[in-house]
Amino acid sequence: MEYDFIVKLQLPTSEVDVDQVVERLGEAGSSDALVGVGQPGRIALNFTREAPSAQAAITSALAEVKKAIPDAKLVEVSPDLVGLTDVAELVGVTRQNMRKLMLSHAVDFPTPVHDGSAALWHLVQVLQWLKERGTYDIEQAVFDIAHAAMQINLAKQIGQLAPRARKEVRGLLA
Numbered sequence: 801m802e803y804d805f806i807v808k809l810q811l812p813t814s815e816v817d818v819d820q821v822v823e824r825l826g827e828a829g830s831s832d833a834l835v836g837v838g839q840p841g842r843i844a845l846n847f848t849r850e851a852p853s854a855q856a857a858i859t860s861a862l863a864e865v866k867k868a869i870p871d872a873k874l875v876e877v878s879p880d881l882v883g884l885t886d887v888a889e890l891v892g893v894t895r896q897n898m899r900k901l902m903l904s905h906a907v908d909f910p911t912p913v914h915d916g917s918a919a920l921w922h923l924v925q926v927l928q929w930l931k932e933r934g935t936y937d938i939e940q941a942v943f944d945i946a947h948a949a950m951q952i953n954l955a956k957q958i959g960q961l962a963p964r965a966r967k968e969v970r971g972l973l974a
Contacts, residue, residue, distance in 0.1 A: 803857040803945045806878045807833075807845045812871035818843070821869060828868035830861065842875070854944035858952055874956055879942075880949040881913065882923045890923075891936045922950045 815821055818837050825833065825845070836844040845865070851857035858877055865872060879886070888898040902909045910925040924946040930936040931943070958966065 801852075801854075801941050801944075802848060802850050803854050803941055804846070804848050805854075805858060805861075805945050805949060807847065807858075807861055807865060808875040808878070809843050809845070809865065809869070809872040810875055811841050811843055811869065812873075813841070814871070815869065824868040825865065828864040830864045830868065833861070843872075854941070854948035855951070857945070858948050862952075874952075876956075877949040877952045879923050879946050880953050881920045882926070883918055883920060887921070887923065887926050890927075890942065891930060891938065922946075924950050 811821065818835075821843065822835050825831075825835070830845065830847070832849050833845040833847045836846065838844070845861070847857070847861050849857040849861060851860060862874070862877075879890075884898045884902065885895045888895045891898075908929070910921055910929050912919040912921050914920040924943065927938050927943050927946060931938055961969065
């Protein structure tokens with residue numbers, strides 16, 4: 801199956817020649833990625849990758865990135881954190897329609913991971929909620945890649961916890 805996803809990275813300060821980075825990525829096997837360099841010190845790789853699973857697509861891309869740029873730091877894999885506009889675009893409705901749906905199902909609509917002037921949800925949780933209603937046609941590849949991206953991003957975040965905090969949190973969530 802073919803999967804589309806983005807890997808966002810922070811480059812080490814020693815990597816100033818982006819053309820050289822792009823060349824090394826190609827040599828490492830990431831020739832299926834479009835490279836974006838909009839922010840200084842950052843790079844975004846938009847992959848379209850054939851793989852047996854979404855997880856395999858992402859992990860193989862991350863392995864190639866690690867080989868090409870060993871000191872790069874993963875910022876995030878997307879699609880994962882999204883606003884209502886992003887979800888609306890994916891399912892083919894207006895943002896207003898998505899907001900109305902969220903408000904009319906306030907009790908069981910997925911809880912945002914950030915609730916403020918711009919709320920954010922894990923895409924896979926909203927897609928699962930929509931899928932359960934049976935009224936939206938959601939491609940399996942989109943669902944799978946959103947799930948895999950969330951798993952990678954959560955693992956990255958957990959890895960940043962101090963060991964004691966990790967143990968305490970596990971005890972509270974068990």
